[in-house]
Amino acid sequence: MIAAENVEKHYGDFHALRDVSIEIPDGSLTALLGPSGSGKSTLLRVIAGLEVPDSGAVVISGEDVTHTSPQKRGIGFVFQHYAAFKHMTVRDNVAFGLKIRKRGKDEIARRVDELLEIVGLAGYQTRYPSQLSGGQRQRMALARALAVEPQVLLLDEPFGALDAKVREDLRTWLRRLHDDVHVTTVLVTHDQEEAMDVADRIAVMSEGRIEQVGSPRELYDTPQTEFVMSFLGPTATLRGEVVRPHDLVLSHEKIDDGVAVIIERVVHLGFEVRVELLDEAGERVTAQTTRGRAAELGLYPGQALFVRTARPDQIPAL
Amino acid sequence: MPRPATEVAGGDGPDGRTPADPSTPRPRARSRRRARADAGGVGPLGLGVATLWLSIIVLLPLAAVVAKSLDGGLPAFWEAITSPPATRALQLTLIVSIVVTVINAVMGTLIAWVLVRDEFRGKALVNALIDLPFALPTVVASIVLLTLIGQNSPVGLDLFATHWAIGIALLFVTLPFVVRSVQPVLLEVEKEAEEAAASLGAGNLTIFRLIILPALLPALVSGAGLAFARAVGEYGSVVLISGNTPRNQVASQYIFDRIETDRPAAAAAMSVTLLLITFAVLLLLRLFTWWRTRNEG
Numbered sequence: 001m002i003a004a005e006n007v008e009k010h011y012g013d014f015h016a017l018r019d020v021s022i023e024i025p026d027g028s029l030t031a032l033l034g035p036s037g038s039g040k041s042t043l044l045r046v047i048a049g050l051e052v053p054d055s056g057a058v059v060i061s062g063e064d065v066t067h068t069s070p071q072k073r074g075i076g077f078v079f080q081h082y083a084a085f086k087h088m089t090v091r092d093n094v095a096f097g098l099k100i101r102k103r104g105k106d107e108i109a110r111r112v113d114e115l116l117e118i119v120g121l122a123g124y125q126t127r128y129p130s131q132l133s134g135g136q137r138q139r140m141a142l143a144r145a146l147a148v149e150p151q152v153l154l155l156d157e158p159f160g161a162l163d164a165k166v167r168e169d170l171r172t173w174l175r176r177l178h179d180d181v182h183v184t185t186v187l188v189t190h191d192q193e194e195a196m197d198v199a200d201r202i203a204v205m206s207e208g209r210i211e212q213v214g215s216p217r218e219l220y221d222t223p224q225t226e227f228v229m230s231f232l233g234p235t236a237t238l239r240g241e242v243v244r245p246h247d248l249v250l251s252h253e254k255i256d257d258g259v260a261v262i263i264e265r266v267v268h269l270g271f272e273v274r275v276e277l278l279d280e281a282g283e284r285v286t287a288q289t290t291r292g293r294a295a296e297l298g299l300y301p302g303q304a305l306f307v308r309t310a311r312p313d314q315i316p317a318l
Numbered sequence: 319m320p321r322p323a324t325e326v327a328g329g330d331g332p333d334g335r336t337p338a339d340p341s342t343p344r345p346r347a348r349s350r351r352r353a354r355a356d357a358g359g360v361g362p363l364g365l366g367v368a369t370l371w372l373s374i375i376v377l378l379p380l381a382a383v384v385a386k387s388l389d390g391g392l393p394a395f396w397e398a399i400t401s402p403p404a405t406r407a408l409q410l411t412l413i414v415s416i417v418v419t420v421i422n423a424v425m426g427t428l429i430a431w432v433l434v435r436d437e438f439r440g441k442a443l444v445n446a447l448i449d450l451p452f453a454l455p456t457v458v459a460s461i462v463l464l465t466l467i468g469q470n471s472p473v474g475l476d477l478f479a480t481h482w483a484i485g486i487a488l489l490f491v492t493l494p495f496v497v498r499s500v501q502p503v504l505l506e507v508e509k510e511a512e513e514a515a516a517s518l519g520a521g522n523l524t525i526f527r528l529i530i531l532p533a534l535l536p537a538l539v540s541g542a543g544l545a546f547a548r549a550v551g552e553y554g555s556v557v558l559i560s561g562n563t564p565r566n567q568v569a570s571q572y573i574f575d576r577i578e579t580d581r582p583a584a585a586a587a588m589s590v591t592l593l594l595i596t597f598a599v600l601l602l603l604r605l606f607t608w609w610r611t612r613n614e615g
Binding site: 101 | 508510511513514515516517518519520521524528529532533610611
């Protein structure tokens with residue numbers, strides 16, 4: 001298990017981490033999720049030993065490593081911009097940690113080939129980083145980090161510099177890799193979709209604090225703070241109540257606790273249909289419904305409707 | 319084992335280049351060269367002006383000195399540069415220049431390192447000071463050295479007319495070359511690559527040797543090459559402190575001496591020899607740098 005205990009970190013006047021404590025179970029894939037400046041990268045770098053906390057402790061596998069250098073922590077670190085060793089071939093990049101550990105030549109060669117196979121770069125041994133695409137470079141960086149069999153794999157916005165399509169493929173791939181390799185992984189991201197897609201646990205961070213830790217489902221369904229609620233997905237406010245837009249029920253008939261609204265705009269986004277509504281007080285509310293339901297209701301701009309929040313028992317369980 | 323989707327394997331990098339299958343070589347160098355000509359070339363007029371200018375300012379005088387050196391034919395040329403005073407001057411010049419270049423390569427890198435990576439008060443001042451040997455008339459450097467380490471040295475260090483004095487003068491005038499070449503590259507060295515190496519277990523010295531030094535090498539080599547070329551041809555800063563005795567005469571002083579004593583062919587022969595050595599060294603260093611960095615993008 002990895003734990004950060006009451007970690008504090010300042011950069012000059014900037015309070016980057018405020019009394020942060022978190023436990024990361026062995027074998028989990030935990031995402032640190034938050035907007036930029038929330039302290040998520042700082043926390044990752046503190047765990048890695050690349051930053052020293054002002055106070056507090058970092059514990060890896062029961063050992064206090066707060067003042068241990070990054071060289072001796074048994075970590076693998078992957079950076080947003082790959083941090084490839086440009087003057088070395090793919091093989092030498094991946095072999096770097098093993099050479100430092102003075103492993104035998106044959107063992108290194110075998111291990112490097114094995115890792116390149118795992119990350120899908122078999123046959124690229126003699127290429128240089130400049131001859132690889134961004135996605136390939138990042139997979140090389142992952143192989144390099146995994147080569148030393150780290151206790152913890154730390155990923156700092158690993159897909160942040162990639163195209164949307166490559167990013168989506170890589171995160172599915174990372175999820176599967178994690179299922180196979182089972183190394184405890186901490187992933188930093190500002191993308192809630194990425195966090196929910198890849199991680200089994202998410203720690204939402206804001207302004208140097210951890211707001212909530214839990215499974216993606218828990219955080220989405222039972223957010224404990226308004227920040228978590230709004231950061232994990234879109235929100236709509238109806239009569240002061242903050243809900244998810246897909247928890248707004250539209251109907252033609254007047255319903256008990258319904259609010260009378262006028263449709264301002266109907267936006268078709270494939271399976272999802274976004275309905276922008278205007279209530280009597282002139283407040284805007286956005287509801288989300290399915291293509292089928294929208295067709296059933298025959299929605300059009302200017303139409304008068306009633307809207308209410310779905311009762312919890314009406315939210316279909318997954 | 320999870321295999322990435324094919325879209326990932328062939329995905330575009332941020333630079334938009336699509337890497338080909340590993341089995342097929344890519345015509346990378348050629349397409350790049352063409353792209354450069356298309357995008358930013360100056361056209362035939364610009365090329366013509368550049369060639370003409372280079373010819374008038376550089377090639378013409380060089381041709382003149384080569385012609386002069388061959389006034390008496392090749393045998394006379396050979397005799398001129400193999401005469402004992404000539405070989406002695408040449409030997410002294412080359413040995414001192416090599417030593418000075420190596421020392422300044424190390425010290426220059428260290429100073430650049432301190433200027434880039436360390437924060438201290440008066441850093442801007444030190445940074446400005448580095449250029450002083452560039453800005454100062456070299457004969458002023460010679461006078462300064464004469465006052466400091468000459469016969470009336472206030473610190474009791476009389477190195478007048480010794481090899482040491484020549485070495486110190488050359489160290490002074492060639493220092494900025496390495497510092498100023500290495501400094502900007504050091505600023506660009508990716509901090510993350512160093513951190514990645516550290517996370518993989520590399521200590522500071524290993525990181526410097528395996529990660530930073532290879533990145534600095536082209537700049538370091540080019541700075542050292544310039545320092546060497548300057549040292550080989552240096553006259554002004556050496557002229558007063560060396561004493562100009564026959565056993566302590568550098569090549570440039572030898573040339574001046576031959577001119578003074580009305581032997582212009584011998585002067586030209588030595589000039590051409592210096593020219594060839596410097597050119598060969600710069601060319602070799604360039605080839606070395608190209609060879610080392612041919613695979614970096």
